[in-house]
Amino acid sequence: MRAVTIERFGDPSGMTVTDLPVPAAGQGQLVIETEAIGVGGVDAVIRRGTITGYGFTEGLIPGSEVAGTVTAVGADVDGSWLGRRVWAFTGGTGGYVEHAVVRVDDVVALPEELSSIDAVTLGSSATVAHFALAHAHFTPGESVLVRGAAGSIGISAVELAARGGASAVAVTTSSAERGSRLTDLGATHVLDRSGSGDAPASFDVVIDIVGGPDTPEFLDRLAPNGRLVLVGAVAGFPSADFGARLLSTFQQSRSVATFSLDTVPAPARDAVRAEQFAAAARGELHAVVHDVLPLAQAAEAHRQMDTGTVFGRIVLVP
Structure with missing residues (x-):
C-alpha cells in the first residue's frame, strides 16, 4: 500500500x-x-x-x-x-x-448520508470544539470570542456557540472574505488577528486555537469571571510568564485553562461524535x-x- x-x-x-x-x-x-x-x-x-x-x-x-x-x-x-x-x-x-x-x-x-470527506472534516474538530466550550462552562446568553476561527476547530466552535445561544460570537481572522464566510456560519463580529475591530470590549469565553506570544493580549479581553481555554498552539506556546497578566487583574476573577480531548472518556467522545455526524447528515452542522x-x-x-x-x-x- x-x-x-x-x-x-x-x-x-x-x-x-x-x-x-x-x-x-x-x-x-x-x-x-x-x-x-x-x-x-x-x-x-x-x-x-x-x-x-x-x-x-x-x-x-x-x-x-x-x-x-x-x-x-x-x-x-x-x-x-x-x-x-x-x-x-x-x-x-x-x-x-x-x-x-x-x-x-x-x-x-457513519450515517449513510455522510460522506467520508465530511466525516474527517468534522470528526476531530467538531468534537474538540464541543468539549472546549463545555470546559469553559459556556452557557446560553454568554459572549464568545474564537481566536483563529478559520481552521476546522474554530469553524466548529463558531457554529456550536451560535447554535448554543451565545449573545455574541466574535472571531479573529485574516481577511474580510473569511470574515464573511464565518458570519454565514454564525459569527456576529469579525476582528483582525490582533483582536482589533468593532466588537464587545470583553467576552465571557475565549476559545484560543492559536496560542503563541500574543495569548496574554486575549486574557485582557476576558470579562470579570471570564474563561480562556487554550485548545491549540499553532503559533507555539505562550511565554512562560504569561500568567503574570492574569495575576495583574486578580480582582477580575478571570481564569485560563488548557484542553485536550484525551481527557474526555471515550464513551462521551463517541456519543457526541455520533450525534454530530447525524447533525451533519441532516444539514445542521457544516463540514x-x-x-x-x-x-x-x-x-x-x-x-x-x-x-x-x-x-x-x-x-x-x-
Missing part, C-alpha cells in the same frame, strides 16, 4: 510517498481501507519537528483521523464491523495511508472543506497549511 512518511522534520519537502505492506488487524483492532484522510494543524506541527517530549521521530507516518470501509478485524473483535463505513482516530499518527490499522475503541460508524487532494500530494497539502490561507480542512484521498 502507499503511505506518506516524514523522512525529515522541517518543511514539506521532507515528506515522502513510500510502499508498505498492508497491515494486519491485531487484538482489539480493525483495518480500514481509507476513503478520506484529514489533514490537521497538529500534523503540520509534528512535521515541523517543533513538538518535543512526545516521542515523535523521523520516519513516522502523520495523520490522526481517517474514514473508510472496514476490511479486517482482530480475532477478538465483533465481525459485524466488516464492510461498515466508519470514522476512526488513529492514535495521533499513522493516518496518511491506504489501509489504516486502528483500535476498535476509536471507531464510530467546510478547503481542498481535496490525492494522498501522493500530502506535501502540497502541508505547503498550503504553512501559507496560512486554508479555510476549513484539507482532505487527502487515496
Whole structure:
C-alpha cells in the first residue's frame, strides 16, 4: 500500500510517498481501507519537528483521523464491523495511508448520508470544539470570542456557540472574505488577528486555537469571571510568564485553562461524535472543506497549511 512518511522534520519537502505492506488487524483492532484522510494543524506541527517530549521521530507516518470501509478485524473483535463505513482516530499518527490499522475503541460508524470527506472534516474538530466550550462552562446568553476561527476547530466552535445561544460570537481572522464566510456560519463580529475591530470590549469565553506570544493580549479581553481555554498552539506556546497578566487583574476573577480531548472518556467522545455526524447528515452542522487532494500530494497539502490561507480542512484521498 502507499503511505506518506516524514523522512525529515522541517518543511514539506521532507515528506515522502513510500510502499508498505498492508497491515494486519491485531487484538482489539480493525483495518480500514481509507476513503478520506484529514489533514490537521497538529500534523503540520509534528512535521515541523517543533513538538518535543512526545516521542515523535523521523520516519513516522502523520495523520490522526481517517474514514473508510472496514476490511479486517482482530480475532477478538465483533465481525459485524466488516464492510461498515466508519470514522476512526488513529492514535495521533499513522493516518496518511491506504489501509489504516486502528483500535476498535476509536471507531464510530457513519450515517449513510455522510460522506467520508465530511466525516474527517468534522470528526476531530467538531468534537474538540464541543468539549472546549463545555470546559469553559459556556452557557446560553454568554459572549464568545474564537481566536483563529478559520481552521476546522474554530469553524466548529463558531457554529456550536451560535447554535448554543451565545449573545455574541466574535472571531479573529485574516481577511474580510473569511470574515464573511464565518458570519454565514454564525459569527456576529469579525476582528483582525490582533483582536482589533468593532466588537464587545470583553467576552465571557475565549476559545484560543492559536496560542503563541500574543495569548496574554486575549486574557485582557476576558470579562470579570471570564474563561480562556487554550485548545491549540499553532503559533507555539505562550511565554512562560504569561500568567503574570492574569495575576495583574486578580480582582477580575478571570481564569485560563488548557484542553485536550484525551481527557474526555471515550464513551462521551463517541456519543457526541455520533450525534454530530447525524447533525451533519441532516444539514445542521457544516463540514467546510478547503481542498481535496490525492494522498501522493500530502506535501502540497502541508505547503498550503504553512501559507496560512486554508479555510476549513484539507482532505487527502487515496
